[in-house]
Amino acid sequence: MSDFTEVGNSELDAFVTACFEKSGVSKEDSRITADVLIESDRRGIASHGVARLRRYIEGLRNGVMVPNAVHEVVKETPTTLLISGNGGLGQPVSYKTMKLVIEKAAKHNVAVAAVRNSNHYGIAGYYSMMALKENLLGISMTNTSPLVVPTFGRNALLGTNPISLAAPSGREQPFVLDMATSTTPQGKLEEYNRRGKTIPEGWATDAQGLTSTDPALVLKNLKTRAGGGLLPLGGASEESGGHKGYGLAMIVEILTGVLSAGAFGPDVGRSPNAPANVCHFFAAINVAAFIPLDQFAAQLDGLIRTVRDSAKAPGQDRIYIHGEKEFTAAGRQKERVGLLNKVVEDIRDVGATLGVKAGF
């Protein structure tokens, strides 16, 4: 028997949407949140998909997320936006903010938004990719609860702070980078832990700040803020470039929490029963303000082909372009998405507690 169940996208969408609605979220916001979660599963990023449904529903129940929060424009100029999510789900406020950023960039060629008092927004790439339809470059970043230790530090003070940039292509798939600025995201440790595997050196440290290969220990320490955590991209030393990943994490804290006057560093997600005050940053740039879109797309295609079709290192038969694996998965899972059996069981159970029946 396979570990996976194939579930129809529309049945899954109706179910997840209903779970949010039953939790007090508006129909529109429920739909947006469901789509962001399921798009993540479609793109093969199961760690950010419906497997998190329970956490969101619990968050709505215990006060980390305010179900009926309405986002608010705190400050606006023709090219900038400061938005408060007022403690609501991260997905709706992020979706709506990126929509506004795209409108502004279509008119003024570049626009930037900072969002405060939000929550976990799912995959960063969902929002950067929204810009592609309008032929814009899209950028999306978020801070997260503190999970990453600064270089030479003992405690996790910075988020995994993903950065995403999406760029419109021609015949090739768009370029979509979506990366945590830590060597590995927390979800990877959870995966290794479930499988009972040790993690490679250079991923994480223990409570004393020394390299650890025990994912259960690291995850427990992170949860209790006992010390140690994930290492930044580049690892533990300056020799291996760890200060660069740490610097990228700082940039994200600055553009999200500092610029929005929200929470940053260890102040994100301080309480298990209060809004996490996660902060985001979005931007869009109009390609046509520089060169004709066709030319841009043809050139990006050229760069993609040059890299992808170049000679491989010994033992390798493929060079991947960023977003390629995800577009392949999404193409395969247009109608039905593969979920781990235990995820299907878990979300059915979440539905049952809410009185929502799964149509799968």
Place this chain on the structure above:
Amino acid sequence: MSDFTEVGNSELDAFVTACFEKSGVSKEDSRITADVLIESDRRGIASHGVARLRRYIEGLRNGVMVPNAVHEVVKETPTTLLISGNGGLGQPVSYKTMKLVIEKAAKHNVAVAAVRNSNHYGIAGYYSMMALKENLLGISMTNTSPLVVPTFGRNALLGTNPISLAAPSGREQPFVLDMATSTTPQGKLEEYNRRGKTIPEGWATDAQGLTSTDPALVLKNLKTRAGGGLLPLGGASEESGGHKGYGLAMIVEILTGVLSAGAFGPDVGRSPNAPANVCHFFAAINVAAFIPLDQFAAQLDGLIRTVRDSAKAPGQDRIYIHGEKEFTAAGRQKERVGLLNKVVEDIRDVGATLGVKAGF
């Protein structure tokens, strides 16, 4: 006897400026270029300082850089600029473009520029830091000749593609990240090579695409484009996050060479006797369009202190903030800058061939 000579900043400035003027560069552009180079030495980044004077002067002689090039605004909107350097030195066009970006951002709150047909522009942080005086966030990126291999690839196809972001602080020094997106810049290999040391695993590959610890070999292969090169931040594997550094290098190629319709990937610096067509990207964001500057500065100070003053990993006694080491060096070298004796000899020799006498 020390390996270093202390040279007065103003004597060094007069000398370097005169070398550029004698090479056919205008007085203004010579001054700008000298200041960018010397500022690099002051900040302790000797690899990008006057040690490169010979390369620039030779570039001006052999056609890689056009001495009297005048930069040209190809396309302009209130918030965007597309500029051509027309083959001139990278520093003057970058300085002038960032000035314009800052003006635009002061008026419209955000502005973005792409520059094509330029050359090596020195330290990325010089330009991002220009925004600090105007209380803006500054961003600067450049592509470079191909030095970096994509993950699983054999050939160097991407530049070391530095990214810099500068953010205004209050009582603390500003936050200034300025990082190559490779694990290590080429200059580090040159340094190890001069000292006859092997380089750590994870920095570079040989012509076949296998890890190499021989800096001389890697540098020779890069020069002749024989295969191999520097590894992206995160190293050779996806496990260690190498695809992330490779993705960041792609972002820089896209925002510089692709967006400007200049050169990107292996087309940068193809010929040793023609303009290198290096491309840059600059941006500025007005903090005050979001929150009062004082509040931003106080919050950034708070983030800096929280990180810097946090518990250290075993064996470490300091956590560095990005830019901190460089501000310390610059504070120490306000009047006189320490140069390696052989750099002093070399630039004196360059001066002699141009009929410029060093006042040090």
